[in-house]
Amino acid sequence: LKIVVLAKQVPDTRHVGPDAMKPDGTVNRGKLSTVFNPDDLHALELALNIKDRIPGTEITILTMGPPKAADIIREGYYRGVDFGVMISDRRFGGADTLATSYTLAKGIEKLAPFDLIVGGRQAIDGDTAQVGPQCADKLNLPQVTYVEEILEIKEDEIIARRRLEKGIEVVSAPFPCLMTVHGSSPACRSRHAKRVMKYKYARSATELRSADEFMIDLHTKRPHLTIPEWNVEDINADVEKIGLSGSPTKVKSVENIVLTANEAKLLNDSDADIEMMIKELIEHHTIG
Amino acid sequence: MKSVMVYCEVENQKVADISQELLSAGKRLAQKLGCPLEAMIFGSSLNGIENQIAPFGVDRLFVGNSMRLEPYRTLPHAALASKILKEEDPQIVLFGATSVGRDLAPRLASVLNCGLTADCTILDIGDHLVKKEKKEYKDLLYAIRPAFGGSIMANIINWDMHPQMATVREGVMKKEIFDEHYATEIVEVDVNAVLKEEDFVVKIIDRQIKESGVNLKDAPIIVAGGYGVGSRENFDLLVELAQLLGGEVGGSRAAVDAGFIEHNRQIGQTGTTVRPKLYIAAGISGAIQHTAGMQDASMIISINNDPDAPINKIADYVIHGDLGVVVPKMIKFYKQNAK
Ligand SMILES: Cc1cc2nc3c(=O)[nH]c(=O)nc-3n(C[C@H](O)[C@H](O)[C@H](O)COP(=O)(O)OP(=O)(O)OC[C@H]3O[C@@H](n4cnc5c(N)ncnc54)[C@H](O)[C@@H]3O)c2cc1C
Ligand SMILES: Cc1cc2nc3c(=O)[nH]c(=O)nc-3n(C[C@H](O)[C@H](O)[C@H](O)COP(=O)(O)OP(=O)(O)OC[C@H]3O[C@@H](n4cnc5c(N)ncnc54)[C@H](O)[C@@H]3O)c2cc1C
Incomplete structure (x- = not known):
């Protein structure tokens, strides 16, 4: 099988440390480190698991993002992908989900033929879960969202269990198709020491521009270490459909939610304090 | 025609709570805009389903009634919804931010080439001045959503691509009966004329849904x-x-x-x-x-x-x-x- 994994580099909104908030209560984005989007690691594991079951399977990881997103490709190599490609160009900046999915779909088309596209259910920054279904439409593929486990892979179809709000659903879909992977699926295997040794010098063209002689020399000798980096022309994208101009949604305003300290009553676990509170709550008809 | 359209979810002849919440939210927007409220619903054995929808003040209800439409699958629902949306051309379309809505709405946004704001908690109507064009756009949807882990509220608008779509989280909009005896016009959709065999390539083999019995949203x-x-x-x-x-x-x-x-x-x-x-x-x-x-x-x-x-x-x-x-x-x- 040929599988394409979609993975995004995101700010780590989960580990918001003390310095991640400015004194005025707003997010200090510069202080947030970037991580491999958690659901996308699950998607990667799903692909690697298929490769375990069906030897000869070929996995390509695709990411769109700034030069720093090359980290995603290296991480993919460390964990077992066969190829990595970046879509990177300033003109892609400011994309909403519609422009993002158009761009990714153009990149995926360039990777054709493929049997399966897998992505995470959602990214932790935009949190929309829209890119997967939109890519499926652009590529005219059936979609299977919220996949938790691949139960069976047959000649011409794949059977998966989906995790829904109130239960599960088992479905079959023909190849090629697109799946988004739910966070309740198995966690991703860790890096492989040998692969880390092999790929730690993988660099994108942009990174090579500021690299030292050793690195440039190494890449001349081992061209497989160079991460392909595609721009607007490489994927044959219509500039009207990418970046800001291809994005119908616009942010009109942003309001920071400052958690203001209100006048709380401070109590301890003494009988007197707890009884006083319960009586107040009953008196005000909050309980009782 | 200018209108607000709500996609209603249904299972076993019961319209989902989130959909009724959306009908109420949609009615408030429609009143602000002075336009009709429309809804679409696709499922099986839907005779009489309008009784659960009309009281929210729905002017027109599109019903797709067929065994093949329940349980929900992406492609047949997307085919019906996109046909109706292309023909009716509503100004605003609302979906629940549920496992169904978040599967369907982005696919439709791609088909219709329009904007979709995810997981809104506030919907309103307002204007926006686009400085570059020196043009004031009237009566836009303000789709307001928490983002960045809840630390910001972003007001997301869309003035140049049609329609304006949003998904809304369950439990945020208040459900309000508008009029118990509201007269709703029912439009039967000719399902078989729209759907093709390839809309059914994904097959449901098994399905286990628990009606949770937990009602956190309504708990005081x-x-x-x-x-x-x-x-x-x-x-x-x-x-x-x-x-x-x-x-x-x-x-x-x-x-x-x-x-x-x-x-x-x-x-x-x-x-x-x-x-x-x-x-x-x-x-x-x-x-x-x-x-x-x-x-x-x-x-x-x-x-x-x-x-x-x-x-x-x-x-x-x-x-x-x-x-x-x-x-x-x-x-x-x-x-x-x-x-
Ligand atoms: C994308 C994303 C979505 C998320 N969505 C949600 C969500 O929907 N809901 C959610 O809750 N979280 C969500 N989280 C997780 C969230 O960030 C926190 O990790 C989680 O809420 C922490 O849960 P907690 O407060 O129970 O645990 P902890 O942070 O571990 O807190 C435990 C608390 O218990 C106190 N404690 C310990 N022992 C005692 C004791 N004996 N008596 C009294 N107090 C005690 C401790 O002082 C501490 O304050 C999400 C995270 C991400 C990244
Ligand atoms: C605060 C905030 C609010 C936003 N609200 C909206 C909104 O309501 N509507 C809207 O259209 N846009 C919105 N955006 C823009 C949106 O976040 C970006 O378009 C983003 O590039 C993709 O959306 P997402 O992060 O929500 O991804 P999701 O749709 O949640 O991602 C799903 C999956 O798609 C794949 N994927 C997504 N992006 C990439 C990528 N760059 N490279 C490779 N794979 C990828 C991954 O597998 C990922 O797990 C918002 C952005 C921010 C910061």
């Missing part, structure tokens, strides 16, 4: 436990308190992940959004993803052995102590003092 009192509760057994204390007060039990994601409590009781950004009269948070630190789903509670009590737990900042009563001591005392004094 919620006793929620976090990782600090420590075990499934300790959660029984919270269950006892909740039952005594006539409330429901909820939990943080850490409590769910640890297996202390079922997934369908999770409160927060990726769980249920609640706004009860009283929210008791026991052993919950108050991460923004959690507070995003409960901060609108009228009153919040925090029980925590860490006086600096972030949840304390939004609490009305902060009890500094071990929940294993505090909760039994609350039970005891309630029993003593309640009439």
Whole structure:
């Protein structure tokens, strides 16, 4: 099988440390480190698991993002992908989900033929879960969202269990198709020491521009270490459909939610304090 | 025609709560715009389904009635919805931010080449001046959503691509009957004329849905436990308190992940959004993803052995102590003092 994994580099909104908030209560984005989007690691594991079951399977990881997103490709190599490609160009900046999915779909088309596209259910920054279904439409593929486990892979179809709000659903879909992977699926295997040794010098063209002689020399000798980096022309994208101009949604305003300290009553676990509170709550008809 | 359209979810002849909430929200927008409210619903055995929809003030209801439309599958629903949306050309389209809505709406946004704002908590109508064009756009949808883990509220608009679409979280919009006897025009959709064989390539082999029976959204009192509760057994204390007060039990994601409590009781950004009269948070630190789903509670009590737990900042009563001591005392004094 040929599988394409979609993975995004995101700010780590989960580990918001003390310095991640400015004194005025707003997010200090510069202080947030970037991580491999958690659901996308699950998607990667799903692909690697298929490769375990069906030897000869070929996995390509695709990411769109700034030069720093090359980290995603290296991480993919460390964990077992066969190829990595970046879509990177300033003109892609400011994309909403519609422009993002158009761009990714153009990149995926360039990777054709493929049997399966897998992505995470959602990214932790935009949190929309829209890119997967939109890519499926652009590529005219059936979609299977919220996949938790691949139960069976047959000649011409794949059977998966989906995790829904109130239960599960088992479905079959023909190849090629697109799946988004739910966070309740198995966690991703860790890096492989040998692969880390092999790929730690993988660099994108942009990174090579500021690299030292050793690195440039190494890449001349081992061209497989160079991460392909595609721009607007490489994927044959219509500039009207990418970046800001291809994005119908616009942010009109942003309001920071400052958690203001209100006048709380401070109590301890003494009988007197707890009884006083319960009586107040009953008196005000909050309980009782 | 200018209108507001709502996609309604249905299963076993019951219109989903979220869809009824959306009809109410849609009606308020339609009234502001002075335009009709429309709805579409696709499922099987839908005769009489309008009784659950008309009272919300729906002017026109598109019904796709066929065995093949239930349970929900992406492609047939997308084919019907896109046909109706192309023909009716509504100004605003609303979906639930549910596993169905979040599967369908993005696919439609791609087909129609329009904007879609995810997980909104506030919808409004307003204007916007586009400075570059020196043009004032009137009567746009303001789709307001929490983002960045709940630390910002972004007002997202869309003036140049049609229609304006949004998904809305369950439990945030108030359900209001508009008129018990509202006259709704019903338009039967010729399902077989629209659907093709290839719309059914994805096949449902098995399906196990539990009607959870948990109703966090409507509970006036919620006793929620976090990782600090420590075990499934300790959660029984919270269950006892909740039952005594006539409330429901909820939990943080850490409590769910640890297996202390079922997934369908999770409160927060990726769980249920609640706004009860009283929210008791026991052993919950108050991460923004959690507070995003409960901060609108009228009153919040925090029980925590860490006086600096972030949840304390939004609490009305902060009890500094071990929940294993505090909760039994609350039970005891309630029993003593309640009439
Ligand atoms: C605060 C905020 C609010 C936003 N609200 C909206 C909104 O309501 N509507 C809207 O259209 N846009 C919105 N955006 C823009 C949106 O976040 C970006 O378009 C983003 O590039 C993709 O959306 P997402 O992060 O929500 O991804 P999701 O749709 O949640 O991602 C799903 C999956 O798609 C794949 N994927 C997504 N992006 C990439 C990528 N760059 N490279 C490789 N794979 C990828 C991954 O597998 C990922 O798990 C918002 C952005 C921010 C910061
Ligand atoms: C994308 C995303 C979505 C998320 N969605 C949600 C969501 O919907 N809902 C949600 O809840 N979380 C969500 N989270 C997780 C969230 O960030 C936090 O990790 C989680 O809320 C923490 O749960 P907690 O407060 O129970 O645990 P902890 O942070 O571990 O806090 C435990 C608390 O218990 C106190 N404690 C310990 N022992 C005792 C005792 N004996 N007596 C009294 N107090 C005690 C501690 O002082 C501490 O404050 C999400 C995260 C991400 C990244």
